Amino acid sequence: MNNTDKNRLQAFREERAELNEKTLNSGHLGIKRFFNMDANTYRDGALDSKTKELLGLVASSVLRCNDCIDYHLEQCAKTGSTKEEILDAMNVALIVGGSIVIPHLRRAVETIEMIEEEGLFQKQ
Amino acid sequence: MNNTDKNRLQAFREERAELNEKTLNSGHLGIKRFFNMDANTYRDGALDSKTKELLGLVASSVLRCNDCIDYHLEQCAKTGSTKEEILDAMNVALIVGGSIVIPHLRRAVETIEMIEEEGLFQKQ
Amino acid sequence: MNNTDKNRLQAFREERAELNEKTLNSGHLGIKRFFNMDANTYRDGALDSKTKELLGLVASSVLRCNDCIDYHLEQCAKTGSTKEEILDAMNVALIVGGSIVIPHLRRAVETIEMIEEEGLFQKQ
Amino acid sequence: MNNTDKNRLQAFREERAELNEKTLNSGHLGIKRFFNMDANTYRDGALDSKTKELLGLVASSVLRCNDCIDYHLEQCAKTGSTKEEILDAMNVALIVGGSIVIPHLRRAVETIEMIEEEGLFQKQ
Amino acid sequence: MNNTDKNRLQAFREERAELNEKTLNSGHLGIKRFFNMDANTYRDGALDSKTKELLGLVASSVLRCNDCIDYHLEQCAKTGSTKEEILDAMNVALIVGGSIVIPHLRRAVETIEMIEEEGLFQKQ
Amino acid sequence: MNNTDKNRLQAFREERAELNEKTLNSGHLGIKRFFNMDANTYRDGALDSKTKELLGLVASSVLRCNDCIDYHLEQCAKTGSTKEEILDAMNVALIVGGSIVIPHLRRAVETIEMIEEEGLFQKQ
Numbered sequence: 058m059n060n061t062d063k064n065r066l067q068a069f070r071e072e073r074a075e076l077n078e079k080t081l082n083s084g085h086l087g088i089k090r091f092f093n094m095d096a097n098t099y100r101d102g103a104l105d106s107k108t109k110e111l112l113g114l115v116a117s118s119v120l121r122c123n124d125c126i127d128y129h130l131e132q133c134a135k136t137g138s139t140k141e142e143i144l145d146a147m148n149v150a151l152i153v154g155g156s157i158v159i160p161h162l163r164r165a166v167e168t169i170e171m172i173e174e175e176g177l178f179q180k181q
Numbered sequence: 182m183n184n185t186d187k188n189r190l191q192a193f194r195e196e197r198a199e200l201n202e203k204t205l206n207s208g209h210l211g212i213k214r215f216f217n218m219d220a221n222t223y224r225d226g227a228l229d230s231k232t233k234e235l236l237g238l239v240a241s242s243v244l245r246c247n248d249c250i251d252y253h254l255e256q257c258a259k260t261g262s263t264k265e266e267i268l269d270a271m272n273v274a275l276i277v278g279g280s281i282v283i284p285h286l287r288r289a290v291e292t293i294e295m296i297e298e299e300g301l302f303q304k305q
Numbered sequence: 306m307n308n309t310d311k312n313r314l315q316a317f318r319e320e321r322a323e324l325n326e327k328t329l330n331s332g333h334l335g336i337k338r339f340f341n342m343d344a345n346t347y348r349d350g351a352l353d354s355k356t357k358e359l360l361g362l363v364a365s366s367v368l369r370c371n372d373c374i375d376y377h378l379e380q381c382a383k384t385g386s387t388k389e390e391i392l393d394a395m396n397v398a399l400i401v402g403g404s405i406v407i408p409h410l411r412r413a414v415e416t417i418e419m420i421e422e423e424g425l426f427q428k429q
Numbered sequence: 430m431n432n433t434d435k436n437r438l439q440a441f442r443e444e445r446a447e448l449n450e451k452t453l454n455s456g457h458l459g460i461k462r463f464f465n466m467d468a469n470t471y472r473d474g475a476l477d478s479k480t481k482e483l484l485g486l487v488a489s490s491v492l493r494c495n496d497c498i499d500y501h502l503e504q505c506a507k508t509g510s511t512k513e514e515i516l517d518a519m520n521v522a523l524i525v526g527g528s529i530v531i532p533h534l535r536r537a538v539e540t541i542e543m544i545e546e547e548g549l550f551q552k553q
Numbered sequence: 554m555n556n557t558d559k560n561r562l563q564a565f566r567e568e569r570a571e572l573n574e575k576t577l578n579s580g581h582l583g584i585k586r587f588f589n590m591d592a593n594t595y596r597d598g599a600l601d602s603k604t605k606e607l608l609g610l611v612a613s614s615v616l617r618c619n620d621c622i623d624y625h626l627e628q629c630a631k632t633g634s635t636k637e638e639i640l641d642a643m644n645v646a647l648i649v650g651g652s653i654v655i656p657h658l659r660r661a662v663e664t665i666e667m668i669e670e671e672g673l674f675q676k677q
Numbered sequence: 678m679n680n681t682d683k684n685r686l687q688a689f690r691e692e693r694a695e696l697n698e699k700t701l702n703s704g705h706l707g708i709k710r711f712f713n714m715d716a717n718t719y720r721d722g723a724l725d726s727k728t729k730e731l732l733g734l735v736a737s738s739v740l741r742c743n744d745c746i747d748y749h750l751e752q753c754a755k756t757g758s759t760k761e762e763i764l765d766a767m768n769v770a771l772i773v774g775g776s777i778v779i780p781h782l783r784r785a786v787e788t789i790e791m792i793e794e795e796g797l798f799q800k801q
């Protein structure tokens with residue numbers, strides 16, 4: 058993996074943070090409330106946060122949104138999923154969503170590699 | 182819930198079984214292999230069967246397929262998910278997929294009720 | 306239009322109301338909050354309610370959800386859209402979403418007829 | 430296959446014809462033009478009509494529209510595709526679109542059976 | 554906002570114009586007719602052009618096409634929508650389409666900023 | 678067409694090959710099997726490879742995946758489709774999928790130009 062690849066994930070994080078702030082400051086109360094509700098969704102509830110991040114990852118994968126996949130991959134690592142568990146979840150997305158998911162799976166495999174190099178996966 | 186509602190789930194199971202058999206007997210090897218691979222996907226692996234059925238449920242919900250949702254709801258019950266866990270998974274689907282998921286959520290709540298009446302949820 | 310057709314819209318309203326109540330009473334706070342936020346979205350704001358119901362109709366049409374289309378068609382009539390305006394909005398959905406929208410457009414034309422027979426369109 | 434099944438395809442044809450006429454008579458010129466353009470799309474061109482109906486079938490299958498699938502299945506039979514060719518096309522849709530396509534594939538297998546009973550497949 | 558950001562919108566306009574011309578000159582009459590019909594769709598009719606551009610924006614947002622969103626954002630500004638009205642329309646798309654729309658909303662907020670810097674919003 | 682454009686297709690091929698290998702080596706048997714089944718799908722069967730690549734192209738176009746479209750465009754050329762046949766197939770995708778397909782059609786026209794410059798279309 059070269060430096061350009063490393064920068065893809067870092068660039069995404071910075072752009073996401075900057076534009077999220079602009080979006081929240083746009084002055085529309087409904088948008089602000091949606092963002093707040095979205096954040097609450099993945100907190101521990103009847104299902105724990107780890108499982109819900111995997112659900113978010115699979116939902117993002119079958120709906121084919123690279124930014125959402127990258128975000129949830131990082132959250133999956135941080136909430137304790139292993140690489141093997143993440144791949145097993147992505148395989149469910151592949152079967153349900155079909156070969157149209159493959160370009161996103163390929164890219165996810167690259168993101169997982171970046172996340173691992175950054176040491177974001179928890180020690181088992 | 183009336184008898185007609187009960188029949189919706191039972192009628193789906195019967196039609197699904199009958200047409201699955203016809204589809205498998207249609208003579209196309211690729212289709213047969215896909216069905217086999219699909220069944221294997223939800224077996225215990227890096228993630229257990231219970232978690233993978235929840236992933237299948239959320240994928241089916243954001244892609245908005247009632248038959249797939251009904252199938253996975255039943256599998257979720259059989260693999261040990263509680264009603265509260267299923268609703269927490271459906272809430273992830275609702276946030277990721279938006280209000281367009283609501284008609285499917287409403288219908289899922291009805292299916293959950295049918296499954297409960299049939300005693301398919303495991304005793305805690 | 307025969308009585309069976311009239312019953313389709315009426316049956317939808319009754320089922321929708323009954324299942325919405327069950328869904329809201331399912332005990333999941335996130336789902337309850339989403340329903341509340343959804344209702345607020347179409348109230349007068351920078352855009353008036355009439356325009357936002359047309360936006361909801363077009364969004365529902367390109368995402369191809371019959372229940373959502375029927376709901377927004379009724380709301381469009383109640384917030385003052387004429388049949389001609391609704392058809393002009395559906396035409397945008399048809400162009401953006403393609404011929405896959407046609408079955409939903411056909412059904413919408415039938416629903417518009419039902420709504421008109423019920424006298425829901427405002428006198429001009 | 431029972432009589433109710435036979436009626437599903439026949440009922441669809443009648444409803445489709447009736448509502449297409451209402452839609453065309455709704456007075457919106459853009460809608461009328463779209464319908465005309467849609468019909469022209471499947472006529473012989475650089476690709477023959479038979480191939481284009483198979484393309485329409487696969488597009489309808491991955492976008493998961495039962496009415497569109499039924500329509501194109503009938504057109505495929507009429508333009509000379511065999512059952513084996515139709516299933517081979519549906520298999521492409523299954524791989525590209527994933528298991529979410531399965532309920533539509535099952536239903537298509539039933540429609541193919543109805544079409545065959547009606548004698549719509551060309552003698553080889 | 555830096556120069557690179559400004560270039561994103563300008564680069565899109567130039568590429569769009571160049572490739573639209575190539576596509577129209579590709580020699581397929583059906584494609585040419587579709588482009589013509591597409592342009593006609595947003596002209597004043599039962600609904601005015603301003604409203605129809607908002608409909609196109611919301612349709613593009615829930616179907617999640619960045620190029621289409623950028624195009625309609627510019628058209629919305631040119632046909633007289635204010636920033637507040639555009640955000641209110643995007644909020645409908647967010648609720649109907651869910652959090653999967655957020656990356657497109659974030660990017661739209663950036664495009665709106667670019668459009669404003671170019672002075673494309675009409676003086677109120 | 679400038680050098681940067683030529684590099685887009687070549688860069689995609691290289692990245693695709695590299696990440697496909699990483700994905701296949703990720704250790705998940707289900708993913709490996711899916712990739713194998715995917716490759717088999719487009720081999721000669723009841724339909725020949727040329728027709729099935731056109732089906733894959735249209736499926737990819739209505740589902741709006743640029744990488745999949747580029748891949749199938751190249752396969753279409755290699756299996757004997759002419760530019761005219763490819764455009765006729767893309768026109769079916771445009772009608773079924775609507776104007777939301779246009780950005781992908783524009784890009785496909787550019788890819789076809791690249792493929793032609795590389796001499797991938799078969800001599801007639």
